[in-house]
Amino acid sequence: xxxxxxxxxxxxxxxxxxxxxxxxxxxxxxxxxxxxxxxxxxxxxxxxxxxxxxxxxxxxxxxxxxxxxxxxxxxxxxxxxxxxxxxxxxxxxxxxxxxxxxxxxxxxxxxxxxxxxxxxxxxxxxxxxxxxxxxxxxxxxxxxxxxxxxxxxxxxxxxxxxxxxxxxxxxxxxxxxxxxxxxxxxxxxxxxxxxxxxxxxxxxxxxxxxxxxxxxxxxxxxxxxxxxxxxxxxxxxxxxxxxxxxxxxxxxxxxxxxxxxxxxxxxxxxxxxxxxxxxxxxxxxxxxxxxxxxxxxxxxxxxxxxxxxxxxxxxxxxxxxxxx
Amino acid sequence: xxxxxxxxxxxxxxxxxxxxxxxxxxxxxxxxxxxxxxxxxxxxxxxxxxxxxxxxxxxxxxxxxxxxxxxxxxxxxxxxxxxxxxxxxxxxxxxxxxxxxxxxxxxxxxxxxxxxxxxxxxxxxxxxxxxxxxxxxxxxxxxxxxxxxxxxxxxxxxxxxxxxxxxxxxxxxxxxxxxxxxxxxxxxxxxxxxxxxxxxxxxxxxxxxxxxxxxxxxxxxxxxxxxxxxxxxxxxxxxxxxxxxxxxxxxxx
Ligand SMILES: Cc1cc2nc3c(=O)[nH]c(=O)nc-3n(C[C@H](O)[C@H](O)[C@H](O)COP(=O)(O)OP(=O)(O)OC[C@H]3O[C@@H](n4cnc5c(N)ncnc54)[C@H](O)[C@@H]3O)c2cc1C
Ligand SMILES: Nc1ncnc2c1ncn2[C@@H]1O[C@H](COP(=O)(O)O)[C@@H](O)[C@H]1O
Numbered sequence: 001x002x003x004x005x006x007x008x009x010x011x012x013x014x015x016x017x018x019x020x021x022x023x024x025x026x027x028x029x030x031x032x033x034x035x036x037x038x039x040x041x042x043x044x045x046x047x048x049x050x051x052x053x054x055x056x057x058x059x060x061x062x063x064x065x066x067x068x069x070x071x072x073x074x075x076x077x078x079x080x081x082x083x084x085x086x087x088x089x090x091x092x093x094x095x096x097x098x099x100x101x102x103x104x105x106x107x108x109x110x111x112x113x114x115x116x117x118x119x120x121x122x123x124x125x126x127x128x129x130x131x132x133x134x135x136x137x138x139x140x141x142x143x144x145x146x147x148x149x150x151x152x153x154x155x156x157x158x159x160x161x162x163x164x165x166x167x168x169x170x171x172x173x174x175x176x177x178x179x180x181x182x183x184x185x186x187x188x189x190x191x192x193x194x195x196x197x198x199x200x201x202x203x204x205x206x207x208x209x210x211x212x213x214x215x216x217x218x219x220x221x222x223x224x225x226x227x228x229x230x231x232x233x234x235x236x237x238x239x240x241x242x243x244x245x246x247x248x249x250x251x252x253x254x255x256x257x258x259x260x261x262x263x264x265x266x267x268x269x270x271x272x273x274x275x276x277x278x279x280x281x282x283x284x285x286x287x288x289x290x291x292x293x294x295x296x297x298x299x300x301x302x303x304x305x306x307x308x309x310x311x312x313x314x315x316x317x318x319x320x321x322x323x324x
Numbered sequence: 325x326x327x328x329x330x331x332x333x334x335x336x337x338x339x340x341x342x343x344x345x346x347x348x349x350x351x352x353x354x355x356x357x358x359x360x361x362x363x364x365x366x367x368x369x370x371x372x373x374x375x376x377x378x379x380x381x382x383x384x385x386x387x388x389x390x391x392x393x394x395x396x397x398x399x400x401x402x403x404x405x406x407x408x409x410x411x412x413x414x415x416x417x418x419x420x421x422x423x424x425x426x427x428x429x430x431x432x433x434x435x436x437x438x439x440x441x442x443x444x445x446x447x448x449x450x451x452x453x454x455x456x457x458x459x460x461x462x463x464x465x466x467x468x469x470x471x472x473x474x475x476x477x478x479x480x481x482x483x484x485x486x487x488x489x490x491x492x493x494x495x496x497x498x499x500x501x502x503x504x505x506x507x508x509x510x511x512x513x514x515x516x517x518x519x520x521x522x523x524x525x526x527x528x529x530x531x532x533x534x535x536x537x538x539x540x541x542x543x544x545x546x547x548x549x550x551x552x553x554x555x556x557x558x559x560x561x562x563x564x565x566x567x568x569x570x571x572x573x574x575x576x577x
Contacts, residue, residue, distance in 0.1 A: 011487075068492070071466065093453070095485075098446075099469045102454035106461040111419055111538040114446075114453045130542065135450055140341050140350075142450075143542040154453070186466045191493035193484075202488075206576055230576045238361065241507075248507030249486075254448070255361040255506040263574045272338050284574060286557075286567070295339035301552055302570055306560035314561035318568045319577065 002035040002125040005086035007077055007104075008053075009096045010046030011068065018094045020162035022155040023053070026090050027163070029119060035088070040080055040176070042073050047173060054168025058084070058176045065180075068096065069188035074103020076178035081108065083176065086150075087125040093154035105152045113146055115156040125151070137254035139273040158258075158281065199233050201250060206232030206263045209252055209279070210240055213268015213289065213308055217245040222312045223267060229319055235259070237269045253278035267308040271296025288312070325379030325476060327370040328438040330425060330456070331363040331398065332414055333391040334449040347543035349415075350449075359394050361511075362444030366504035368511040369474050370442055371402035377476055379439070380404040382432065384530075386424050387414045392527050400514035400522035407432065407528045415450075417537035422458035424532040429463070431530045437463075437499045440481060445470050445503045460501035468494045469503035 006026045008019045023039070030037040040058040041050045042065050050057045060076045077100060081089050089104065091097035093115045105112035118132040126149045133142050134156050201207065208227040210220055220234060227234050236246040238253060252259055254274040264282035269275060271287075271294055279285065280299075287300035288308045297303045304311050335350050336358040342351040358364075370381045383398040385391045386409040395406035409428040416424070429441070441463075443456030453469075460467030473484030473491070476498075483494045483502055496502070514522070557566035571577045 070468065095470050098453040099457065102457040102469075103461070105454065106458050111417065112452070112454055113539055114451060132545075135544070136337075136341065136448065137451065138547070139337075141545040141547045143545065145540045145542050147538045147540070186497055187468050187494060189492045190495050192487075192489075193491040193493065195490040200488075206574075230571065232576075242511070244510060248510075251507070263571075263576060270339065273341055284570075286570065287554075292556075298554060299549075299552060300554050302555050302557050304557050304559070304563040304567060306563065310561050311563060311567070314564035315567045318564040319571070322568065322577075 002033060002087045003085055004030050004035050004037050004088040004090065005081055005084060006037065006039050007089065007091040007097065007100060008039055008041050008050070009091070009100065010041050010043065010049055013045040013049060015046075015049050016092070016094055016096065018092045018157040019097065020053070021157065021160045022090045022092045022097070023163050024160040025116075025119065025155055029088070029122060033122065033125060035125060038084060038086075040077065042076065050173050051170045052165070053163075054171050057171070057173030059173050060176050060178060062178055062180050064182070064185045064188070067189045069185060070096070070099045070103055071187045072180050072184035073100045075107055075180060075184060078104045078107035079178040080176050088151045088153070090153050090155060092157060094157050098154050101152055101154050108150065108152070110150050110152055111146060111148050112152040112154070113144060114154050116153045117141070117156045117159045136273065136277070138277045139254070201233055201235055201252070201257045201259055204233040205261055206230045206265070207235040207252070207259055207261045208232060208265045208267070209235035209237070209269060210267045210308075211237035211269030212239040214240065214245065219309065220245060222309065222316070226265075226312055226316055229316065232261070237275050266296050266300070267312065269296055270294050271299060325374055325377040325440070326382070326436075326438050327373060327379065327440045327442065328382045328384060328429065328432065329363070329367050329370050329398070329403070329442045330384050331359040331367065331394055331444070332447045332449075333357050333359065333385060333387045333394045334414070334447070341546060343544050343546065347545065349544070357390070357393060360444045360446070360448035361506040362446065362504055364511045365506045365508045366442040366444055367398050367401060367403060369504055369509045370440070372509060373440070373474070373476055382407060382438070384409065384425070384428055384432070386411050386416075386421060386428070386532065388412060395527060396522040396525060397514070399525040400518040401512055402518070405528065406525060407530055409530050409532045411532070411534055415541065416534060417539040418452035418454045418458065419537040419539070420534055422455045422462065424534050425455065425459050426462045427532045428530045429459070439498045440476075441465075441499075441501045443501070443503045445505045456501060456503045463501070465499050465501050466496040467501040467503070468496060471502050471504050472508050474502065474504070474508060
């Protein structure tokens, strides 16, 4: 029977938010192929979380793996894949999943298909498969063909739901001790710097975002004011970042942050695809733009046509007037 | 401090990605070309490191003759030496791309290795998230992806990587390899003297072998997007009451 091995990363004991998502397509694939599904995480700290998944599991354990160390993680997982005879290996395509799988694929001398959204044809594990994957951060889909007897894939984040808690009763996981050369400790985390921030772009319920139409760094004050009134944060487009009006940590989009707030208020942003992929998961979108034909206006749920400075000033006045 | 940066020429689509009829490519007839913002920031980070520590920045691209445009741009923002590894397209799978870059790097490093090789965290178009890691492992050098901060301290590269709670710090012995994310630094705009210099810059060429890998693009497809009926809340300041009602409906007021 063939074996599908899923790597779920844990950071000091907790799975990453998107990590377990890869288990959902892996389980469907295992059912379809009649394959066995096993899971792995690195470091004893992740044992409890792994055992809660209730699947045959391996805790990869070695002194070098005391903290995140992508070179060593990739080497160790490649050894585990050989040890259990995995013909398919999967992980979430988040920062760590993508990085560790790239290392494992290189060690195993195999191709790696990144950000898979669907496995279209998979008759048996050894055959040629066709899959759908994303390009351009999700703006474009690609049908891809993979010819390899051993298949490594990452799953595009936010494509599949993670399995619900308690899907299977917990079961003990075994220990896998890889053999690692000492020098692989060279890429291990050496220090953490905590930034005590309250709301972040990724978690705020409302994001008031500005683009070229805002015009200057100072002009963002009115967006700050509205964000504060609504209990949200300020976001921006790449033009605002590139002009030095906002820090890159505010940027929404393909090379910025992907967000899914209850409401996204896009002020003076045209809606290029690279921006859209960052905000399209928002529950509601309100665009404020002088141009009724701007792509973001036509894609938004709500729009106000007009100068953003006038509109925001009026909205803030209206809110303040309504407050006792 | 000698630094190599690898960049990839990609089209710059605007509001919509239009495909050719056969679905094999983006219709680029009306598009400009660029590199990923991650790579643009990698070039800037490299230039800043050499401004501080001395040395030079080399930029390498694997692609068609037109990719010279991206090489010239990098000269206009401070790169010293630019190299084209000629290839009919950029559409090679990550294994093939990495192998060709390793070959090109081997030729460029005949004297001594680069202290640092920088990549983008992922390419803008095909986004395989792996070429830099494959190259580093082939060269036997340490590599870390996703850096939002980079410094050189003695014989080490100190990298910062963003996490949900702040930053992680890594220290890699040189020579090292890293993948940069946009935001690692703010790229400069080309100056007039920079542009003039870029026009005169010599483009070196280093021939490489390319063999198609095991991963093959069958076709590209536009993802289905749900059509939304946009509700216009009004024009200018008069729209304020409508906006406030929306804010109340969403539960923000
Ligand atoms: C590989 C790649 C990755 C990228 N990643 C990102 C990314 O992560 N995030 C991102 O944002 N971009 C990204 N971009 C850039 C993107 O392509 C666009 O260039 C950018 O999003 C445009 O920003 P903008 O909408 O602010 O500016 P513009 O496109 O210039 O639009 C300005 C808008 O403001 C409106 N306007 C002007 N004045 C006013 C006013 N007074 N009141 C109201 N409206 C007004 C105009 O009508 C227009 O619609 C990327 C590009 C590439 C090639
Ligand atoms: N054709 C290319 N020429 C030069 N560098 C490339 C090329 N393709 C990819 N790269 C580099 O490898 C990084 C990662 O690419 P990828 O694995 O495709 O996401 C990119 O950000 C570039 O720095």
